[in-house]
Amino acid sequence: MYNSTFSTLGFGDYQEFKLVKSLHADLNTLWKVFITIFAIYLTSKYTYRVYFHKLSGIPGPPLAAASHLYEAYLNIIADGYFKRLLPMHRHYNSPVVRIGTNHVHVGDPQYYHTIYNSGSDFIKAGEIYEKLGIDGSMLTICDPEEHRQYRSIVVSLFSRKASDDVVPIMGREIRKAAQSMAGQCRTGTHTVICRVFRALAADMTSQLVLGKPLGLIDTVGVEADHYHDLMRSVDAFTRITWFRIYYRVVNWAIISLPTGAVNLLQPGLIAYRQRFEAKLQKTCKEFDSGKALEGRDTLFSLMVQSRRKVSQQIDSDRFFNDVVNYIVAGMEATSYVLTFATYFLLTNPACLAKMQKELFESQEYVERMDHREIMKLPYLTAVVKESLRLSNTVPGHLPRIVPASGMQIGDYHVPGGTMVSMVHPVVERSEEIFPNAHQFLPERWTGPDSHKLDKWAIAFSKGRRQCIGMNLANIQLYMIIAVFFCRFEMDLFETTAADVDIVDQFAPIMKAPVKIKILKDRWAHLYAE
Numbered sequence: 001m002y003n004s005t006f007s008t009l010g011f012g013d014y015q016e017f018k019l020v021k022s023l024h025a026d027l028n029t030l031w032k033v034f035i036t037i038f039a040i041y042l043t044s045k046y047t048y049r050v051y052f053h054k055l056s057g058i059p060g061p062p063l064a065a066a067s068h069l070y071e072a073y074l075n076i077i078a079d080g081y082f083k084r085l086l087p088m089h090r091h092y093n094s095p096v097v098r099i100g101t102n103h104v105h106v107g108d109p110q111y112y113h114t115i116y117n118s119g120s121d122f123i124k125a126g127e128i129y130e131k132l133g134i135d136g137s138m139l140t141i142c143d144p145e146e147h148r149q150y151r152s153i154v155v156s157l158f159s160r161k162a163s164d165d166v167v168p169i170m171g172r173e174i175r176k177a178a179q180s181m182a183g184q185c186r187t188g189t190h191t192v193i194c195r196v197f198r199a200l201a202a203d204m205t206s207q208l209v210l211g212k213p214l215g216l217i218d219t220v221g222v223e224a225d226h227y228h229d230l231m232r233s234v235d236a237f238t239r240i241t242w243f244r245i246y247y248r249v250v251n252w253a254i255i256s257l258p259t260g261a262v263n264l265l266q267p268g269l270i271a272y273r274q275r276f277e278a279k280l281q282k283t284c285k286e287f288d289s290g291k292a293l294e295g296r297d298t299l300f301s302l303m304v305q306s307r308r309k310v311s312q313q314i315d316s317d318r319f320f321n322d323v324v325n326y327i328v329a330g331m332e333a334t335s336y337v338l339t340f341a342t343y344f345l346l347t348n349p350a351c352l353a354k355m356q357k358e359l360f361e362s363q364e365y366v367e368r369m370d371h372r373e374i375m376k377l378p379y380l381t382a383v384v385k386e387s388l389r390l391s392n393t394v395p396g397h398l399p400r401i402v403p404a405s406g407m408q409i410g411d412y413h414v415p416g417g418t419m420v421s422m423v424h425p426v427v428e429r430s431e432e433i434f435p436n437a438h439q440f441l442p443e444r445w446t447g448p449d450s451h452k453l454d455k456w457a458i459a460f461s462k463g464r465r466q467c468i469g470m471n472l473a474n475i476q477l478y479m480i481i482a483v484f485f486c487r488f489e490m491d492l493f494e495t496t497a498a499d500v501d502i503v504d505q506f507a508p509i510m511k512a513p514v515k516i517k518i519l520k521d522r523w524a525h526l527y528a529e
């Protein structure tokens with residue numbers, strides 16, 4: 001009878017019921033043991049990291065010291081860890097705070113040059129840079145000797161002279177962009193200005209690095225929203241940058257994606273890759289057959305010539321990552337500063353009027369796009385410097401590793417091997433260095449003592465790891481601001497201060513795009529058809 005009862009319950013007989021019951025009890029016990037061990041493990045880890053770790057004497061939020069999840073939450077879900085850092089220094093009243101298990105942040109500008117200047121022994125932190133998913137790109141090379149060798153191969157591409165040589169093509173491209181915006185002026189439509197700047201900057205970077213513009217500017221005015229595939233791809237890439245950094249599996253998963261999925265997520269990227277690979281192969285073949293490489297140097301020719309022996313293979317994945325890094329760094333950083341400059345000028349009519357007066361008085365140079373003369377204009381120079389200062393182009397930490405001897409910060413000794421960072425606003429928003437630091441005041445760069453501030457102009461970073469594209473970026477900033485503001489009377493369109501607040505995706509992303517309307521084309525008569 002018992003057995004029939006057990007069989008109605010789904011068991012063969014009483015013995016089987018007992019067996020399953022004891023198994024169930026064993027599993028329950030096992031589960032409890034597992035949870036207890038796990039809780040002990042977490043508690044000891046927490047206790048060790050917060051109270052006994054070599055950085056435990058440095059103030060900071062205990063959760064940040066205990067786990068990377070604190071930082072991951074703020075970077076992935078909230079607006080970005082960088083927004084919490086300056087308040088943290090105030091809260092703990094300390095020049096150094098512990099912001100991760102093995103990571104401190106310095107909040108006193110006097111240490112900036114120790115960490116980032118030439119001659120500094122603070123090397124880039126591989127823990128962050130090597131996880132960006134762009135292995136082989138200059139930005140991610142952390143070993144100082146490897147970086148020195150690589151940079152010496154390509155540095156001539158980015159010299160002031162090489163950047164000057166790009167100016168005639170830059171002038172042509174700026175004219176094209178301005179013409180398409182003039183068209184919008186006639187139809188009364190608004191422009192998402194960062195997309196025009198992104199197109200210009202991507203084309204200029206590829207002209208400098210690859211010897212030819214990618215042609216993005218030709219789509220401005222053709223595509224209604226100017227949202228080129230390359231921009232979509234870059235946006236898709238940056239959206240997951242923090243996931244890549246914290247969870248390696250994401251990088252692995254992306255590499256393993258089938259072509260169709262990559263095309264969907266990052267439109268056009270595979271086509272670019274094929275194009276660059278074909279060009280690289282062609283350059284290799286030409287060089288290997290003893291043919292002299294013609295024309296101006298490009299990344300292709302320099303990389304091919306730098307191989308230790310003829311026919312040595314170039315790792316195409318790493319080469320492609322390097323190309324992508326140049327284009328993305330050039331496109332995003334430059335367009336971002338230009339967008340901010342536009343916003344600052346359109347919300348500060350007195351500064352705009354002062355700059356325009358100077359531009360109108362030099363209109364012949366601006367029309368001719370004579371960059372040497374344009375770059376001498378004092379108020380425009382001040383506008384460029386102030387826009388660079390306030391736009392916080394690299395919101396992330398720029399982490400470095402403290403050398404073996406350690407570092408003294410105020411009363412605290414930071415041991416060698418610790419990751420140390422300093423976000424740019426520590427310097428760029430310092431009231432001691434830049435009084436009324438949150439205001440857009442180009443005048444601060446024009447006074448008799450203003451040259452002393454140049455030491456604190458750090459938007460491109462300093463030292464050996466300073467931005468290699470600085471010359472090109474500067475020329476673009478001057479030329480584009482000069483031409484657009486001399487030619488057009490513009491106004492913001494449905495754009496507020498909240499829109500230009502930024503989210504840190506390793507690159508800064510504005511909460512909403514800056515939109516403008518062109519009210520008047522002052523040069524319409526020059527370009528009348």
Ligand code: HEM
Pocket residue numbers: 138139140151205325326327329330331333334337393394398458459460461464465466467468469470472473
């Ligand atoms: C206004 C525009 C720009 C700003 C504010 C800017 C800013 C910076 C900063 C702060 C760094 C240091 C990053 C770090 O230490 O992790 C950097 C590095 C770099 N930038 Fe730029 N950048 C700009 C434009 C460009 C352009 C136009 C290019 C390419 C042509 C470029 C290519 C690079 C590269 C390759 C690096 C890595 C250099 C190295 O590690 O040696 N950037 N940039």
